[in-house]
Amino acid sequence: MAKRLKIGLIYSYDKDWIAGAYYILNLxxxxxxxxxxxxxELLILSHSKEEFDTVKQTGYPYLKFKQLYxxxxxxxxxxxxxxxxKISKIITGKNILYREHTKKRLNAKLEILFPASDHIYFSTVxxxxxxxxxxxxxxxxxxxxxxxxLTRKKYQKQLADNSYPIVFSSNNAxxxxxxxxxxxxxxxxxxxFAVRHPHFQNIPVDHLLSKYLIDRPxxxxxxxxxxxxxxxxxxxxxxxxxxxxxxxxxxxxxxxxSDHRNPGFFKQxxxxxxxxxxxxxxxxxxxxxxxxxxxxxxxxxxxxxxxxFEGWSTVIEDAKSMGQYxxxxxxEVHIEQLSDNCTFFDPNNENExxxxxxxxxREHPAKKxxxxxxSVTEFGEQFIKIVNAMT
Numbered sequence: 001m002a003k004r005l006k007i008g009l010i011y012s013y014d015k016d017w018i019a020g021a022y023y024i025l026n027l028x029x030x031x032x033x034x035x036x037x038x039x040x041e042l043l044i045l046s047h048s049k050e051e052f053d054t055v056k057q058t059g060y061p062y063l064k065f066k067q068l069y070x071x072x073x074x075x076x077x078x079x080x081x082x083x084x085x086k087i088s089k090i091i092t093g094k095n096i097l098y099r100e101h102t103k104k105r106l107n108a109k110l111e112i113l114f115p116a117s118d119h120i121y122f123s124t125v126x127x128x129x130x131x132x133x134x135x136x137x138x139x140x141x142x143x144x145x146x147x148x149x150l151t152r153k154k155y156q157k158q159l160a161d162n163s164y165p166i167v168f169s170s171n172n173a174x175x176x177x178x179x180x181x182x183x184x185x186x187x188x189x190x191x192x193f194a195v196r197h198p199h200f201q202n203i204p205v206d207h208l209l210s211k212y213l214i215d216r217p218x219x220x221x222x223x224x225x226x227x228x229x230x231x232x233x234x235x236x237x238x239x240x241x242x243x244x245x246x247x248x249x250x251x252x253x254x255x256x257x258s259d260h261r262n263p264g265f266f267k268q269x270x271x272x273x274x275x276x277x278x279x280x281x282x283x284x285x286x287x288x289x290x291x292x293x294x295x296x297x298x299x300x301x302x303x304x305x306x307x308x309f310e311g312w313s314t315v316i317e318d319a320k321s322m323g324q325y326x327x328x329x330x331x332e333v334h335i336e337q338l339s340d341n342c343t344f345f346d347p348n349n350e351n352e353x354x355x356x357x358x359x360x361x362r363e364h365p366a367k368k369x370x371x372x373x374x375s376v377t378e379f380g381e382q383f384i385k386i387v388n389a390m391t
Contacts (some may be wrong), residue, residue, distance in 0.1 A: 004062065005040035005387060008106075008113040008125065013051050015256050015287060018224070019314045021054075022195070028058045029196035030380030036061075038384060043108055066108060068121075111391045115167070118158065127390045129189075130159050131167045134311030135176040136228060143227050143261055160184035165390060167191045169312035172333040189386045192337075194375035195317045200291040205299050208292055212285055216250055217364075219327075219357060220300035222293055222315055223307065224255040227262045230306040230329065231269055236350035239276045241358055247280075249361065251304065254285040254293055298322050301364050304357075305329065308347050313337060321372045325365040327356050340368045 009028070013021045031039060041062040044055050052065040105124045116128030135156075137149045144152075159166055160181035167189045168174040174190055209215070223229040234251060241249045259265045273282050297303055297318060302325040305315050310333050319326045320338070328334045329347035338344075343365075345352045 002037065005112070005391070006043065006108075006110050007040045007387065008043045008045055008108065008110045008122075010113070010115060010117060011044050011046045011051060011055060013046075013054060016224075016258075016260065018256070018287075022314055023193060025055065025058060026193055026195045026376075027379070027383060028055065028060050030194065030376050031383065032058060032060045032380075033377045034380050034384065040384075040387070043110060045106075066106075112387050114387075116164075118155075127165075129165045129167055129386065129390060131169075132156060132159070132173065132177065132311075133169060134173055134309065135180060136309045136311075138176070138180060140228055140309055145261065148261070156181070160186055163187075165189070167386065169193060170333045170336055172331075172336055173311050187390070189389075191382055191386060192379070193312060193317065194372070194379040195314065195321050196376050197294055197318070197321060198291050200294040200298070203291060203295045205295065208295055208299070211292075212252070212283065212288075212296070214250070214252060214283060214296075216248055217301050217361075218250040218252045218283070219302055219304050219360075220252050220254075220297050221304040221306070222254045222297060222318075223305070224259075225257050225266045225269070226259045227265050228308045229255075230308045230347050232272065233306050233347060233350045233353060234304055235269060235272050235276075235278065235282065237354040237357055238278050238281050240350060240354040241361075242278055242281060244354075244358070246358060246361060249281050249357065250283065251281065252283045252285060252296065252300070254288050254296070256287040257284065294318065294322070297324060300324070301360055302327050304353075305334065306347055306353065307331065307334075310334065320370060320375070323367050323369050323372075325360075325367050327353070327360070340370060341365070 009024055011021065011024045028042065039062055041064065042060065043064045043066055044052050045066050045068055046052055047068050056063060104121055106122050110125050112127050112129060113122055113125040114129045115131035116122065122128065137144045137152050141149055161184070163185040165187040166177070168177060169192060171190055174188055177188065221231065221234055223231070225231065231253065238249055238251055257266045273279055303315065303319045305313055305326055305328040307313065307329055310331060312333060316326055316328065316334065316337050323341065325341045326338060327343050327345065328338060330344035335344065343356050345356055
């Protein structure tokens, strides 16, 4: 039997970007569908044993754990510290200030680290594959602080200029990279992720409807409350429909109700709801149990994905996996991602969205069964191909 590949996966559970955690868990599930001889050994690099316990629930047979030191692991030097070290390097050729975590290096024999970090701790790994989820800051800069834009672009340019291998979640994202960094010699790969879910089908629907105070058929919009997710257009569409006499229209929304880039965003949504008298038509659930979320999605008339920008939508993959219908914004990446059970609309046109909601209130959309299991298997196969191309 050939030697089993050893791959390091950086895993962090962060409610502010829960899709990042789901991405790694879904990758592990996909690898678990490969034949035993093709399953790599996975070293999970995370901050806590509790995070590793979550990973172990995947049932993957070849898992190991290494803890990253503490919550300050990723902390960078502040401006004064960088200035002192810059002067010190000129005079002595080395830094005079060291934070404890910068003295340490990963001691593990790995063929690959993914999604890689440029943190000095990981410099002992020869083959690091980086991941750029999307290039939103280039297209929607008004949703970012100037500092965050500079930080993101600096990181991307570093990867591009140093020819680091990079994974993108869509051909759309890869095309953006090529247009923004046309001279880069980086090896690039497209890895379209797929999802595998915890068992949710046995959760009684009546219990969920009672738990979340849902009293009639509903549309479901399970996006975190970030400004680029475009919830306001959904609320405006609801307002239009209510004014047209559809007083029972109901949209249920789940997700963490905060946006660190736009702290007042969720309050704006709540204010719009109250000022326009659509409280009975909107149900904000907050951040809810994953299995509950999936069963609510499964039971909805359709899923609404109104986003202004995506690298590859987890919400859409969730819907595809259960054969649910999606009313999605007509982004190129959404069109790349969806071919069945879908309707597209202009994300800047609430009237168009209202028209589709009204249509599906009258007659619920027909839903085509899909062999989604194949997508999960292909996700794992493609990842192994990328790893083999780098080793």
